[in-house]
Amino acid sequence: MSSDLTGKEQIAIIGSGLIGQSWAMIFAGGGYRVTIYDILPEQVSKALETVKSNLTKYETQGCLRGSLSAQQQIGLISGSSSLEQCLQAASYVQECVPELVDLKRKVFQQIDPFITEHMVVATSSSCIGVSQFAGDLKNRHRTLVAHPVNPPYFIPLVEIVPGPWTLPEVTAKTRTLLEAVGQSPVTLSREVPGFALNRIQYSIINECWNMYKDGLLSAKDIDKVMVDGLGPRYAFIGPLETMHLNADGNTVNLVDYCQRYAQGAYNVTSTFIPPPILYDVPTAEDILKEVQETIPLEKITERRVWRDERLAALAALKKQLKEKTD
């Protein structure tokens, strides 16, 4: 029945944790058949239960992805504690084991014998490129990074990072597939430390950290600059387009904008403390004191639910606005 629904390629998810579960729901939302693998049958059945419960909840809340019902999507997802069985007939493999280079190496060595000439094997790694662990594989040219952002079901970005040996067709196929299931992939030309997302994120944290240490603003006010100032804009418009749109009566486009304002930006960034910046413990302790006033340790879990509710609501709003425009 499930295959009748889709007739699409099969997806193998290696690792049944939160990220693996999210990937399974994303691919099923796109109409793909998915098999979740983990070592212990209990892990697999627990993951399937969570996925089932989440998809049902998302349907009720109106934030289920894709055009199939929750029941249909659940029907597309199965589990296995046999790696061979999971990989059989799969054309795309998304590995989601913990972020440890030796573990990644071991898992990829186990996958290697099953990699066919039509298969792509992606790691969900947030900072370890395939160059660090896949070099000895026979099929290393079919491996790459596809790094999702938390929570992947509501934050569509995926960083595609090819290794030095990854075939261009493998990179291209990954991008096409991820776009087909509603993610928003970007393609890096090569591995760099932090990929793109964390390079931007650390740029932000560095300056926030330096301003805090310098006594310029409180930690709460620093976070407000983003949440009530830059953040809403960045939910819809990137930093480069922002420069283009900021062209005003005096300037007509991004080039004019740079000619007029680049020197001012240069002067401001001349006063930056040069990187690298170490996020030191005494400063972290001071910030923690402030942050804990609103989010004490026992409320962190609750606040994560609060965050994910908002991200889900924003994803729904963006979808609705997009449908209105298209």
Next chain:
Amino acid sequence: MSSDLTGKEQIAIIGSGLIGQSWAMIFAGGGYRVTIYDILPEQVSKALETVKSNLTKYETQGCLRGSLSAQQQIGLISGSSSLEQCLQAASYVQECVPELVDLKRKVFQQIDPFITEHMVVATSSSCIGVSQFAGDLKNRHRTLVAHPVNPPYFIPLVEIVPGPWTLPEVTAKTRTLLEAVGQSPVTLSREVPGFALNRIQYSIINECWNMYKDGLLSAKDIDKVMVDGLGPRYAFIGPLETMHLNADGNTVNLVDYCQRYAQGAYNVTSTFIPPPILYDVPTAEDILKEVQETIPLEKITERRVWRDERLAALAALKKQLKEKTD
């Protein structure tokens, strides 16, 4: 009638352009009586017309601020081409003339004789601190920066930046007033180049610029990293709270998070090109080529409307979620 509605202090807006109009609508939304000043009566009446039309539109669209009707708010806003008349009885003055230091100096010199011991005079300047033009004023201790973000009606952040002579009570009063009308003020302890918002913004652009020049990603993909990755999160949670919430099974709070992950961030930022960065024209021309594929010059105005519609919708969503939580 209007004064019966509020009984609150009066606000003087100096400059009838887009920012001045926004401030007028924000204060009227909070129930304050507002007078908009500009040199020519035509400028003033044109601004009043626009404000009237905007408030009526916002009411129809369901994004009018405050608890008064559009008609009531319009009744609170008047105009004048006499500076003296505008400043009379005002307890808070928001200057919104173009960002030119000599012009700011001239305008503040004209305002100075009318400054009373209960008055605050704020400039909307995005980068010029009062130390650069208010030093010769008799009442310089009652001046400071209150820098809004575009479009101020939907982006609540205001950067309060005291000059070296600003009285603490003046800074505190400004913060209280801006909070009372629904803005989200942050207080810097002193003037620094770029204040806080542009320091963060330039940190982001710098790294994006460097990644683009390095051929790491396309301009479109760089903007996607923000819009589909970091941006949605930053619409609700600041960079410091993000570190706190990212504490996971291995770490329990921001301090643990730093102990475990600071070295990784340090290593990534070790590969950054040290600031200052000049946004050079050849690179801007390359980026423009890409950006113009989706937003050609003749569509910039339309795209700004597109952006402001989204910011209004997000502001409404945030308000709705807040009311649900509170």
